[in-house]
Amino acid sequence: MPDKVTSNGELKAELRIADKTWEVPVVVGTEDEHAIDIGKLRAQTGYVTLDPAYMNTASTKSAITYLDGERGILRYRGIPIDELAEKSTFVEVAYLLIYGHLPNKTELGGFSEQLTRHSMLHEDMKRFYDGYPGTAHPMAILSAMVLSLSSFYPEALDVKNRAEQEATIARLLSKMRTIAAFSFKKSIGQPFVYPKNNLSYCANFLNMMFSVPAEPYAVDEDIVKVLNLLLILHADHEQNCSTSTVRQVGSSQANLFASISAGICALWGPLHGGANEEVLSMLQAIKDDGSGPKKFVDLAKQKDSGFRLMGFGHRVYKNYDPRAKIIKVAADKVMQKMKQPDPLLDIAKALEEAALSDPYFVERKLYPNVDFYSGIIYRALGIPTNMFTVMFAIGRTPGWIAHWKEMMEDPTTKIFRPRQIYTGPPLGHYIPMDRR
Ligand code: ACO
Numbered sequence: 001m002p003d004k005v006t007s008n009g010e011l012k013a014e015l016r017i018a019d020k021t022w023e024v025p026v027v028v029g030t031e032d033e034h035a036i037d038i039g040k041l042r043a044q045t046g047y048v049t050l051d052p053a054y055m056n057t058a059s060t061k062s063a064i065t066y067l068d069g070e071r072g073i074l075r076y077r078g079i080p081i082d083e084l085a086e087k088s089t090f091v092e093v094a095y096l097l098i099y100g101h102l103p104n105k106t107e108l109g110g111f112s113e114q115l116t117r118h119s120m121l122h123e124d125m126k127r128f129y130d131g132y133p134g135t136a137h138p139m140a141i142l143s144a145m146v147l148s149l150s151s152f153y154p155e156a157l158d159v160k161n162r163a164e165q166e167a168t169i170a171r172l173l174s175k176m177r178t179i180a181a182f183s184f185k186k187s188i189g190q191p192f193v194y195p196k197n198n199l200s201y202c203a204n205f206l207n208m209m210f211s212v213p214a215e216p217y218a219v220d221e222d223i224v225k226v227l228n229l230l231l232i233l234h235a236d237h238e239q240n241c242s243t244s245t246v247r248q249v250g251s252s253q254a255n256l257f258a259s260i261s262a263g264i265c266a267l268w269g270p271l272h273g274g275a276n277e278e279v280l281s282m283l284q285a286i287k288d289d290g291s292g293p294k295k296f297v298d299l300a301k302q303k304d305s306g307f308r309l310m311g312f313g314h315r316v317y318k319n320y321d322p323r324a325k326i327i328k329v330a331a332d333k334v335m336q337k338m339k340q341p342d343p344l345l346d347i348a349k350a351l352e353e354a355a356l357s358d359p360y361f362v363e364r365k366l367y368p369n370v371d372f373y374s375g376i377i378y379r380a381l382g383i384p385t386n387m388f389t390v391m392f393a394i395g396r397t398p399g400w401i402a403h404w405k406e407m408m409e410d411p412t413t414k415i416f417r418p419r420q421i422y423t424g425p426p427l428g429h430y431i432p433m434d435r436r
Pocket of ligand 1: 301313
């Protein structure tokens, strides 16, 4: 039934259960999305709603990112992703997401300066790395280290202390790349390279990753540009699994470091950010197998195979992921620059073509997602496969922060506490051991 406008101009929907009718408020978003507000439904009707995996549930109102999966639209604070990808930098986009507007020169200068000042890790944190085996997955290290920041900056524990919030945000955003680069250095047994204040956000990260004390290292500005692009494309994606996790944890008023550490764990899974690592393994397997992509497309269609085309499909995109489109073009450019074509890029393109001409993928509207081509670029930059999801996490940090901050500043925020439909045994009684 269409919305009904009440005498005081409010939009309502009518809900009928058996012979009773209730009016429930309708909330309308900027882009005319309509939502039925069921917040008081149980109190009014005795019913709850059931929506496993939140297939149809808006968990919040948010002013950060707009996404239309049917039309392949993505905007941060109203600005289309392709404009930001072409014209902006990761630091500027981080500011935009977190503070809600494009910074002027002074604001951007101040923000960059904060990120520069907060880049080092406490020396005691360096020792944590000694405790990890060389084979430790860098996502485990990243999550643990981010959580550990809360023990070095206890002022962040009081989430109501707004005066400290700016420094906490800058600390986290800045130290993410230091933590990530140190975990890479640990895994290859090289000395940690400290951040350098004369380098930009991305150049600083590349220097910490790839320079060694024994010889000079020049940061390539084209590579810096590509890295900025990738991080911008990953910077936010509204209420995805990891961001919802950050909000879920933050809703108990857990501090920023704890909330984002939890988000990093959620991102790690292969159905979410971990897919970029899986894509590379899949492309390598196709290459090693040698019989071409069709075999793998067919395998992905067999439900009992347990195999899916990694980097394909998305909960909300039922059209080409706009980020994947941009990354695909960037991958070609990077290959040209490197002058060493990666056979995995050709395999990825052939796989995409095979899948997109197959009715199974067409009918289900399964297109390449952000993870499909990103790994190929990271590989070309010399970033090892097990660091791909860490790269995603660095990129996603401004989005996580923006959502945590938006939630904390909203006076209507309550602790997240879904209900359930109990399906276990009815009332029973304790049976003593000798009678079981
Ligand atoms: N390969 C083969 N079949 C697929 C794939 C895939 N990659 N993705 C979805 N399908 C099929 C499902 O089997 C299902 O078929 P059915 O209707 O016949 O049962 C249908 O498409 C719908 O898929 P669901 O799993 O129900 O969709 P959901 O929204 O729950 O999952 C997800 C989305 C997790 C991204 C899924 O597409 C997937 O597993 N993709 C591969 C992993 C991946 O690339 N993840 C990264 C996502 S982007 C990101 O998080 C950064």
